[in-house]
Amino acid sequence: MAEFVGIGYRKDFGNAFLECAEMQPAFIEVAPENWIEVGGYWKNELRKVADKYPIFNHGLSLSIGSPDPVDFDFLEKVKRFQSEWDVKIYSEHLSYSKCDNAHLYDLLPIPFRQDAVDHVSERIQRVQDFLGRKLVIEIVSYYTPVAAEMSEVDFINAILDKADCELLFDINNIYVNGFNHNYDPKGFIDSLDLSRVKYIHMAGHDKVSDDLIIDTHGQPIIDPVFDLFEYSIGKLNGPVPVLLERDFNIPELTELAQELNHLEAICQNVWK
Amino acid sequence: MKDQTIEQQQLLAAYCRNGVDVEILGTTDGRLHNYRRLVFNVVRDALSSTYPLTYNLLEINEWEDLCKSFFSDHKCQDPQVWRMPFELIKYVQEFKVDLTKKYPQLIELLHFEWLEVEYYMMPDQKFPEEKTKDLWTSPWQLNPESEIMHLTYPVHLKNARFISRSDQGMYFCLIYRQPDTFKVKFLNLSPFFAWLLSRVKDSSVALSEMGQEIEDAFNISDPEALKENIRPFFEKLVADGMVVT
Structure with a gap:
């Protein structure tokens, strides 16, 4: 069984997940939105998986960067879910997915501005107080900045500091953003407050044109992202959990297991 | 946040919902449309996977227009994307008279398709602890994860494309x-x-005590004939876990 690397659990995996001898993750991650108040077949399946692996949560709908109020009714459901399933880590996206009282079901970029830093930080603190745990916020991939007045890395560091929250270090996203916005991912990483890193995400992407990558989680991880991963984890103070994400074009589980084991081998090499 | 920051966020969100070109501060040329595409794809995929029969019933452009107008005009309320398609039913009822006129079975078809998703996903309900000992002398203990749909079109029996106004009637599913x-x-x-079934669901009375009621309702007075009529139905419900024994 892997020591450091988990996998995003997909309903597409089906029964094969627990039967695949090669697939032995350290934990699984689920989006609470896909499982809250779900019974029947899927609850039964999740119970079987949860009996074998610790569960992490990666939320989709908190919309921490939204101008709209935080939805505490929804957050109460998240809290109950996390209690029921003994969820170890709750991460969310540094983005917004609801605006003008309408959900958008995808991740929109927050303007890199000081007033947004203040707004988001205050909301993260309220969420943390409500849940009684630290929120782990993910650096999201984005395809255009919106109304930026400061750099992305300054924006992120300011929120980490002001909200006193933790960081989901999505290394594929940093690679994607570096490519899309023409900056050096290693330089970006060197400027991040890495003492806040609690969790790492790794995934593949689709290059759709000469100057644009879309963060699809629909392809295997490419070698430059593996290289960036090795570079990054060597800069951390110590081990943190690492997640392999695959949301589309799901291959055979044995193929995913190979990718997971590759990540695990890098972790073992750097952290042991 | 400052008004200008909120305004830029609102502009992007509105653009993702309606696809109408917009000027947003500091964006990279030619990139904004990716957000509209990605956001709308999520919504359209969720609707299509929830309502495959409706998708097949409508013309391609009707389905596309419906998805677009729904997402543009309606403010989706549910944070769980798999539940969001439920909101389409009310939207169609209220705002898509042209479609419901052309397809009189549409609303019932949407309900029918949604119920399949809802029942598959619904939280586990508490089953009765008591068992049904006999079809005639003990009250039926029913699976609480069930309901009876009253329909005016046979969306549960026929391909929706072949249903017309002449099929209008009284159906139960x-x-x-x-x-x-x-x-x-x-x-x-x-x-x-x-x-x-509605009667036994709403009461704890055995069929043997409902003789007069049944006679009044359906003019069946011979208990033995009644029992023999009901037995195959009862056995089917037992076999399918609808009656708890």
Whole structure:
């Protein structure tokens, strides 16, 4: 069984997940939105998986960067879910997915501005107080900045500091953003407050044109992202959990297991 | 946040919902459309996977227009994307008179399709602890993960494309989730069995005590004939986990 690397659990995996001898993750991650108040077949399946692996949560709908109020009714459901399933880590996206009282079901970029830093930080603190745990916020991939007045890395560091929250270090996203916005991912990483890193995400992407990558989680991880991963984890103070994400074009589980084991081998090499 | 920051966020969100070109501060040329595409794809995929029969019933442009106008005009309320398609039903009822006129079966078809998703996913309900000992002398203990749909079009019996106004009538369909397989099942019911099932669901009375009621409702007075009529239906419900024994 892997020591450091988990996998995003997909309903597409089906029964094969627990039967695949090669697939032995350290934990699984689920989006609470896909499982809250779900019974029947899927609850039964999740119970079987949860009996074998610790569960992490990666939320989709908190919309921490939204101008709209935080939805505490929804957050109460998240809290109950996390209690029921003994969820170890709750991460969310540094983005917004609801605006003008309408959900958008995808991740929109927050303007890199000081007033947004203040707004988001205050909301993260309220969420943390409500849940009684630290929120782990993910650096999201984005395809255009919106109304930026400061750099992305300054924006992120300011929120980490002001909200006193933790960081989901999505290394594929940093690679994607570096490519899309023409900056050096290693330089970006060197400027991040890495003492806040609690969790790492790794995934593949689709290059759709000469100057644009879309963060699809629909392809295997490419070698430059593996290289960036090795570079990054060597800069951390110590081990943190690492997640392999695959949301589309799901291959055979044995193929995913190979990718997971590759990540695990890098972790073992750097952290042991 | 400052008004200008909020305004830029609102502009981007509105653009993602309606696809109408917009000027947003500091964006990279030619990149904004990716957000509209990605956001709308999520919504359209969720609707298409929830309503495959409706998708097949409507013309391609009708379905596309419906998805677009729904997402543009309606403020989606549910944070769980798999529940969001439920909101389409009310939207169609209120704002898509042209479609409901052309397809009189549309609203019932949407309900029918949604119920399959809802029952498959619904939280586990508490089953009765008591068992049904006999079809005649003990009250029927029913699977609580069930309901009877009253329909005016046979969306549970016929391909929706072949349903017309001439099919209008009174139909009943039992929907339930099997407790052992978790599969969602539909069972066409005659008016008699729909009435009987509703009656036993709402009371703790055995059929043997309902003789007069049944006679009044359906003019069946011979208990033995009644029992023999009901037995195959009862056995089917027992076999499918709809009656708890």
